[in-house]
Amino acid sequence: MTKPYKFESAGEIMDTGYITVPAHFTVDNTIAYFRKNAKNKENLHYLYVTDDNSRLCGVLSVRELLLAKKEERIDGVMTKDVTFAPSDMDQEELAKIFDRDDLLSVPVINEQFQMIGVVHVDDILDVMTDETTEDFLKMAPVSPIGESLKDASAVLLYRKRITWLVLLVFMNVFSGAGIAHFEDVIENNIALVFFLPLLVDSGGNAGSQAATLMIRSMALGDVKIKDWMKLFTKEISISFLLGITMAAAVSIVGFMRGGAEIAIVVALTMTIVVMVGSLIGMSLPFIFNKLKLDPATASAPLITSIADIVGVLIYFSIAAWYLGL
Amino acid sequence: MTKPYKFESAGEIMDTGYITVPAHFTVDNTIAYFRKNAKNKENLHYLYVTDDNSRLCGVLSVRELLLAKKEERIDGVMTKDVTFAPSDMDQEELAKIFDRDDLLSVPVINEQFQMIGVVHVDDILDVMTDETTEDFLKMAPVSPIGESLKDASAVLLYRKRITWLVLLVFMNVFSGAGIAHFEDVIENNIALVFFLPLLVDSGGNAGSQAATLMIRSMALGDVKIKDWMKLFTKEISISFLLGITMAAAVSIVGFMRGGAEIAIVVALTMTIVVMVGSLIGMSLPFIFNKLKLDPATASAPLITSIADIVGVLIYFSIAAWYLGL
Structure with missing residues (x-):
């Protein structure tokens, strides 16, 4: 299997288990849709809103969904200014965005602005630990060992x-x-x-x-x-x-x-x-x-x-x- | 104002804006309660369940709440095995727990096991950045500057x-x-x-x-x-x-x-x-x-x-x- 994404890029670490809804859905529709589709997906903090060409146009937290009036349309309650990452963004860059904007997930888009995945904050915690270790070892300098120091031969x-x-x-x-x-x-x-x-x-x-x-x-x-x-x-x-x-x-x-x-x-x-x-x-x-x-x-x-x-x-x-x- | 919590402890960095519900509530009650109380609280990913003495006894994600049947009791859908932090736990220890368990929030408890706050993952990202900077500077060694290098005199x-x-x-x-x-x-x-x-x-x-x-x-x-x-x-x-x-x-x-x-x-x-x-x-x-x-x-x-x-x-x-x- 070939990996189409750059080493340590947003595309490489993204998860493809996310939920998108069209902007014309009502909150009630969306809750029903969420209840049907969210069962076996982990880490669902946000619902992403896409247009007819699968392009990302908004975002809505599960909490906002729960708090909204049932008859409202999604494009009335969603946030239009979505923070996103192109699939080739370096994971260290991405970590800075998480840190700056206090986000739980960032959607990943392709060149056509279509949503293709999502990166979660817990993956970013792992990235930060890895990158820090790399930088630390460079200070010594030692090449990254890639395994536990105790187990390394x-x-x-x-x-x-x-x-x-x-x-x-x-x-x-x-x-x-x-x-x-x-x-x-x-x-x-x-x-x-x-x-x-x-x-x-x-x-x-x-x-x-x-x-x-x-x-x-x-x-x-x-x-x-x-x-x-x-x-x-x-x-x-x-x-x-x-x-x-x-x-x-x-x-x-x-x-x-x-x-x-x-x-x-x-x-x-x-x-x-x-x-x-x-x-x-x-x-x-x-x-x-x-x-x-x-x-x-x-x-x-x-x-x-x-x-x-x-x-x-x-x-x-x-x-x-x-x-x- | 005195700070009753240890320097760089869970108690010091915790947020007190959280929602607890009693275990006997139904899902329907809880949704209504959430809709009433969640408006001006940020970062609500979980609802915490407490007993009559305010002791932490369970946790439920907003997603699980949305997916549960309306007539079910909370103690039937909640997770009983809650990861928590005592208020004097060092923030670096706490960061390890977030990293290990992939959590978005960890509840903070006092000596009587009563819930007194919650630490969110975005605060932990800040902690990790700060602790890494501290450790880096010790390698040099330089004392932490506490402000931007560009602005420091x-x-x-x-x-x-x-x-x-x-x-x-x-x-x-x-x-x-x-x-x-x-x-x-x-x-x-x-x-x-x-x-x-x-x-x-x-x-x-x-x-x-x-x-x-x-x-x-x-x-x-x-x-x-x-x-x-x-x-x-x-x-x-x-x-x-x-x-x-x-x-x-x-x-x-x-x-x-x-x-x-x-x-x-x-x-x-x-x-x-x-x-x-x-x-x-x-x-x-x-x-x-x-x-x-x-x-x-x-x-x-x-x-x-x-x-x-x-x-x-x-x-x-x-x-x-x-x-x-």
């Missing part, structure tokens, strides 16, 4: 985790190359290595904060791609404030371990690394979105790896310049 | 992000101290610094994968605290497989940059660091849960920082031992 879990881990190893080789490039700077002032994890991790942490906020807001539809410029400008001030606070904190440790010169190098690096990390972190989800990739793929470890490379280069460049090494 | 965003960043700086001082402790090892073999970001990040990445899988499974109720031992044993084999694969990948780079001896040190360290990182990552959410803290607080940057410290110590210990430095 060690080999399956190995396969779902190894690809990203090996990719990230090769990303980190670049940080190593950065360090190798500055080998003489490090040899001349070994105290610099003390601050290496602290500085590069801070850039990564600030970056993954910025990315997470952005990914979540994009998933909820709060932030659109056109907002990038405005948010980028705001991130400059935020990350500057974050950077100088962290520089102040770290310069105390820097002074204690390496004296005034090291403290200045470390504080300067911290400010710049946090700013650069944050700006990369907030921009990557937009770039991924622009490239038609899922923004959530701009996951924390990816940003950490990029921030590491940039951090190493900034740190030892500043050290070489300031300390005149 | 730079100063607010600064405050939500700075605490964690500064805390993580002080965690990373320990990695620095580890490095300082091995200063002579590094001075004698500066090539070791090349592999530092690669090795410690791999431990952190493997650890945050393991933690994310665990946090998500615990949130979905798939993994309980009693499963720790079984999953720990499984994680030993998984992380061993991950570790040797990554050791193989990195030993090529190790050989090219530092010769056979460095390759062996790096491969050995990689295997152990990935295993230790994974086991810390999968255990921390359990420990947090046991301490009555949210497992999601065992976030990626926290695990990365811990893995950094452990990784530095393992790496230079192995190097000092194997290279006889």
